[in-house]
Amino acid sequence: MxxxxxxxxxxxxxxxxxxxxxxxxxxxxxxxxxxxxxxxxxxxxAFYEFNGLQPTSFVGFENFRKVLFETPYSDWTYNALKHNIIAFVALMVFENGTAFLLAYALLKALPGHRIHQVIVFLPVVLSAVIVGFLWKLFLHPLFGLVNQTLALVGIGAIPWLGNESTALGSILFTNIWHWLGFPTLVLLAGMQRVGKEVIEAARLDGAGDYVLMTRIIWPLIAPSVTIVTILTFIGSFNWFEIPYVMAGLTGSPGGATDVLGLYFYRTAFGSTTTGIQDFGQGSALAVMMFIIVAGVTAIALRYLRRREIEL
Amino acid sequence: MSRRRIGLALAAASFAWGLAASVAHATDISFWTWRQEDKAAYNELFADFTKANPDIHVKFESFPDENYPTIVSTALAAGKGGDVIHTHAYGWLEQFVKAGYFEPQDMTTVPSLANQPADALVAGTYRADKKVYSLPFASQTLGLFINKDVFAKAGLTPPTTWDEFITVSKALKEKGIYPLANGMGTSWFNEMFVAIFTNPFLGQDFVTDLTSGKTTFKDPRYVAALGKLLELRDYMPPGFEGIDYETAGQLFISGKAAMLAGGSFDIATYRTQNPAINMDFVAPPMAKTGDTPQVTKFFDGGYAVNAKSANKEAALKLVNWMGTKEFGDKFSALLGNISPIKGVVIKDELLAHVAKLNETAMPHINVVYFRFEKPTGSELLQGDITKMMSGSITPDQLAADLTNGLAKWYKPFQGK
Incomplete structure (x- = not known):
């Protein structure tokens, strides 16, 4: 047959x-x-000028020039880009750093580790809109859970989302709370693939937890780290839902939480309360975001894959 | 088959044919809006229209406010969309007109345009060809809500001048009441907050100078008026930087706050949320005794006809009806909005009082004059005002940012 x-x-x-x-x-x-x-x-x-909502004439790189070099657009672009970069660094350090420690703790199968695994992963299944709305309520200056708790120890109303110095941090914290479970699970899966004999051998050689984590596990979970890093980068530069729900389309207060996703959306599609739509400049921003994400991801992937082999 | 049976069958067939013909003859048109909460009122109004025009049925279709521009522009670009489109005014409307999406309205197609006052028609007119594309539907007034019960309980009288406002606010604060419910947590509401409190200090002369190119927002009058806003911070709720529009409304209607700078569009909402509320709507504090009380007024939008509508005639008929006194009277009664239609009778006492305040109103400067090109005055102001109120920039810097940003497209500001 x-x-x-x-x-x-x-x-x-x-x-x-x-x-x-x-x-x-x-x-x-x-x-x-x-x-x-x-x-x-x-x-x-991205190469057309718009008169109203219709493309009128080919203008070459004019839209790119405006968003990159002409104020106030360029100020808004770099301000948003800065926040995307801050988000990436903060998420790498705080979200993925905590995820690594949590994954290691879960790997050690301490008592109650199964229920902790569920708790850590639970927020991931919630929608970003729900999480954003929930934390907006928690962080409310007058009625929020956070300020109500702080009031018990005599700390006055803090406008977490209304203060330029705390707004981005509050939104990042919410994002970390929402997504922490995902890198934890990816890293835990990576750790579980490390052979038990390798860990036992290291233990016999007298390696403590710190040495085990940094010298044995960290290099051996390089493929998982690559995935987590790349996904964090893409997520940071396409960040939209939580800032939109918690800070609105304008990235309030005063652009302190503005990111490229919000800036692109309100440029291309406008807002009822701020004004008009500009698909030309909006498309130029979208193309730039694509180039940043695709370009950096390709380069980072190449570097991280090579690192995996070296390690 | 007997003759009787044949006769009956023929009669039934004729009846069915007639019924089908009448159904086929009726025209179904759709009305697109962002006002989801007005569905019941509009359906009642459209039922009146269909009573007078039995061959036209109107379907109310609403979309989320925040995504409305995107939804409408996408649909219209594809040659689809509602037959009658609820539009915002001024610059918002102009971008759709430029793209050729709306049908011009004139005295032959929409005779009820004659019922509209001149300043209302400006809101629906395309500046380039001076034609009307959207029949204005409501004016909105920005001023000061007063919780009369809170004032009575505190033994105080609502303020009329700035000095009185500060004195009354101090007294309210001492009694544990938030004098002013407003915060800085909602961008579009912040822009209204600025207009409400600065306009009485600016006066009509400033608007004339600004629009004739004699001055810019760097004018000392504007900078000084912005400076007055900083004095309000002491009388806003703690953490006011994070208090949003919804919270401000709740603080006011619950009596935790005595005053709220807001819009007449919320009168109906507050009454629904707290039917027992005893409130007034007054002009914001004047600069000094003897000045003219000045609320801020703008036209919210209008009714436009989709240029690609397959039922243009029926759509124009509906829009024309929406410009009649019959529609205006009922519209104001049902929705608590002030119809701009001449001769409309406003039965509600508070709303009639607001309409009276409109006689000496100032325009909402940014909305009426500076939302036509990018960057809009609203974008610039909304971005900077929270910074100014939190102290990270000065009124001078805000004024300069606003002027320099607008100078990109507003020629009178260029080089100044």
Missing amino acids: NNGRRHTAKAFPWRRSLWIASLLTPALVVMVLFVLWPLLSAFRL
Whole structure:
């Protein structure tokens, strides 16, 4: 039977090609329609001037020049970009750092580790809108749980989301609370793949927890770290939902929580209360975001993969 | 088949045919809006319209406010969208008109335009061709809400001048009442807050100078008026930087705060949320005794006809009806909004008082004059005002940012 089938495939190679093509086509159509076509459209629109809501004339790199070099647009662009970078660094240090420690603690299977695993992962399944709204209530200056608790020890109302110095930190904290479980699970899965014999050998050689974590586990979970780093970078530069729910489209107060996602959205689609839509500049911002995310991800992936092999 | 049966069958067929013909003849049009909360009122109004025009049925379709511009522009770009579109005014409308999405309205297609006052028509007119594209539906007034019961309980009288405002606020604060409910947590509400308290210090002369190119926002009058806002911080709730629009409203209607700088569009909402509330809506504090009380007024938007509508005639008929006194009277009664239509009778006492205040109103400067190009005055002001109120920039810096930003497209400001 098998021989017969192989013979048929050899005799009619086009049949096999047709079969493969039929399997690939649906996915390809979806990708072209919903990913490639919008992407190419954004690229095209980035080079046009808009009069009202219609593209009027080809203006080359004018939209890019405006968002990068002309005030106040350039100020807004760099302000938002700065916050994306801060978000990436903060999430790498605080979210992924905590996730690493938590994963290690869970790996040690301390009493109650199973319930802790569930607790840590639970917020991940909630929608970002719910989490943002919930924490906006918790951080409310007058009625919020946080300030009510602080009031018990005599600390007055702190406008967490209304103060330029605390707003971004509050939103980052919320993001960490929401997503902490995800890197924890990825890193834990990586740690569980490290051979028990390796850990036991290190223990026999007298390695304590610190040495075990830094010298044995950290290098061996490099593939997991690569995934977590890349996903954190993409998430940081596409950050939208939680800042939108907690700080609004303008990244209030005074742009202190503005990020590229918010800036792109209100530039392209406008806002009822601030003004008008500009698809040209909006598309230029979207293209820049794409270049940053795709470019840095490609470079970082190359570097991190090489690091995995070296380690 | 007997003759009787044939006769009956023929009669039934004729009846069915007639019914189908009448159904097919009726025109269904849709009305798109962001005002989800007004569904019941609009459906009642549209039922009146259909009573007078039995061949036209109107379907109310609403969309979330925040995404409304995106939804409408996407639909119109694809040649779809409602037959009649509820629009915002001024610059918001202009971008749609530029794209050719709306049908111009004139005295032949919409004769009820004659019922609109001139300043209302400006809100629905495209500046380039001077044609009306959206029939104005309501004016909004910005001023000061007063919780009369709180004042009575505190033994105080609502203030009329700035000095009185400060004195009364101090007294209220000492009694443990927040004098002013406002915070800085909602950008668009902050812009209204600025307009409400600065306009009485600016006066109509400043607006004339500003729009004629004689001055900019760097004018000492504007900077001084902004400076007055800083005095309000002591009388706003603790952590006011994070108090949003919704919280401010709740503080006011619950009686925790005595005053709220807000818009007449919330009168109906506050009454619904607290039917027992005993409130007034007054002009914000004047600079000094003897000045004219000045609320701030702007037109919220209007009703436009989709240029690609397959039922343009029916849509124009509906819009024309929405410009009649019959519609205006009921609209004001049902929705607690002030219809700009001439001769409209406003039965509600408070709303009639607001309409009276409108006679000496100042325009909402940013909305009426500086929302036509990017960057809009609203974008610039909303970004900076929270910084100014928290002390990280000065009124001078805000005024300079506003002027320099607008100078990108507003020629009278260029080089100043």
